[in-house]
Amino acid sequence: MIEKGKISAFQMGVMMYPGILATAILTVPSITATYAKQDLWIAPIWACPIGLLIVLVFLQLHKHFPGKNIIQYSENILGRLIGKTLGIYYLFFFLHNSGFVIREYAEFIITSVLPKTPIVLVIVGMTLVSAFAVKGGVEVIARSALVFLPLFMFPLLLMGLMVLPEMEPRNMLPVMGNGIKPSLKGAFFPIEWYGDFIYMSFLLPFLKDEKGGKWGMISVMAITLTMVITNLTTIFVFGGSTTELLYPVMNVFRYISLADFFEHVESIVIAVWITGMFVKFSLIYYALVLGVAQWLNVSDYKSFVLPIGFLQVIFSIWVAPNFQQMGQFFTTAGSFYFPSIQIILPLFLLFVALIKKKYKDKSPKSSIVQ
């Protein structure tokens, strides 16, 4: 095995939490609100079962192929040629996805705090830092996630408390005034982000214990809960104008003013946010680098870290010429692109694996390890 590190299931859950949320609380509330309006907070609840489904699918796949990740077992399931093709398809997807993730992060930093700084600098800065973590292996990422998690969660949970005087709970009424449809439509976007649970496939083989399922589920629940809380807060504070804001959660932080001196806190929040982004990006980065090494059957992945980091920087520039087009991608093609690769394809893999197992069980030579 290329990676010798071991993590606990709890650490995996901790990694997945900012792994989804770091970007899911940037533009997602705004995009969701354009469809769901005041039912914005319901959308993550609809999306939650899909998140649980993804976790279940990967757990099942893990059960059939312990010690292997999606790049590896797609070969076992679909055969060498198709498996390898699917593998490279996934690797390109991870590259594309990491481009989106880091671009989203950089756009957020540029628009909110560093308007004059070249975007490449922000991207390269994050990529370099993550490169160190990725070189360090899965344990390093897991431990940094553990350190950053309280930092990352703290402002999100406290946010509601600090804007309490500004809240107008009436804003959420009427609940499902236009029926169930708007909130269901809005749920498409959280689903796009829940798809990132695909990276769990790369962590499951390194688990010390068998509690992967439990902590995966807990992670999905915690993410849903956090999304519901942040969405409710934005609805309570901004009401109908949530759709107009690009980063509603940041605007809520900007609106905090306690006793006339505790204000302008968003710079601290952004600093904390970066730690979450670091975990998310490192996770994708790691999955990509490890995947490439495994796909090529190379014994060490470390030599790939910097070249792939370079590719990610380029991809982050390539994914979209401007913010508008990136937003459009998420609302149009993205709502099919992400789920089809992150949800439907793994489901298909599981389906084929189960059928194959059924046939193989009859013959004594079983290649699938149970």
Next chain:
Amino acid sequence: MNHFLSQSMTKLFLVLLLFSASFLLTGCWDRREVNDTALVLGAAIDKEKGENIKLTIQVLIPRAVSGGQQGAGGGGEGPTVLVRSAIGENMADATSKLQTEFPRKIFWGHCKVYIIGTKLAKAGGLHKQIDFWLRHPEPRERADLFVSVGKAANILELQPPLELYVGQALRKLSEMHIGMSVTVKDFEQMLKGDTGTALLPLIKTLPPLTGNKQETIANIIGTAIFKKDKMVGQIDTKVTRGLLWLRNEVEVTAVTVNPKKGETISLDPIREKTKLIPTIKNGKWKILAKITSEGTIVQNGSHLDIMSTDITKRIEKELEKDIKQRLNLPLIQVKNGMNVDAFGFADAFHRKYPKEWEKVKDHWDKVLPQVDVKIAIKTRIRRPGLTTTPAGVPENEVEKK
């Protein structure tokens, strides 16, 4: 030996790397020194010829503030703020023109007050200006908005006797909730709301007491009423109180009733709550405004013994009558007079009857006059204050019933 060399080389490399990281931490492009920024404390926009606006900004003079703190004493120092204006097509354009007059970079992050001239407010199209405050990363969405009687720029020139600059004085006035208190975010939300009705506090320069004409502040004299970001009318403070009461935003008011001619009893309400309950029955749209108010008696200028439960009940009834009258004022002036829904009736209907609302939302103006408003008030006098019988009245003259 070789191993040792490579180890020390790695260490050297690491140290160099750490040092090089410090270059990344300076934020070269967006570096901004405090002594290179001109802090805007307040801004005023007025209408100019054509579509242009005149932007006036009030900038802090740091030297004056730090000098004052060292305790020179007296009021003979120079002004703490500098006021400059420029004409431009919009906020951003005027700002860039203003920038040519300042050796320091204009910084909006601390501008907490925006004043809009009546002329601009009445011309409409305010959304063009508020967009800048929400889109630009520097201005805060928490800044307070005001509409001034006359030119807004004049208000920034005032030197308030109690505060450092006008913006601070206005902000503190607004925080007391004697009139509407509206931030940029609130205004935007109101414009985006179901009816597009927005309310802003209306301010006017107080007549100065001393010879110095500038040494005064502007105070809130009422509310400017906007329909689709165009000012359509204004109401005075008394009507505003009633309006605030209906909007459940009222905070400090003393309610005074006259049990007999020439006699007064005042109540200081501690808790007020207003609930708008909409009902649609047989196609008739009704609003029930349920108001509860409780408080303490602060002055008893009558002969009544307010310790008596009967009298308390009687005063409660009187108070209810008085409050009802106050609440009727805005209903008559704003709802019937201007046909503007400044009370949130539309939102109340939307929340409870989303389907019915969907049908009328395009012609709410026609529905509003037919909406029947009923007011139900419950006043509770909780305690009499520190004294029992009216002060300075002989025992035998006190009316016990």
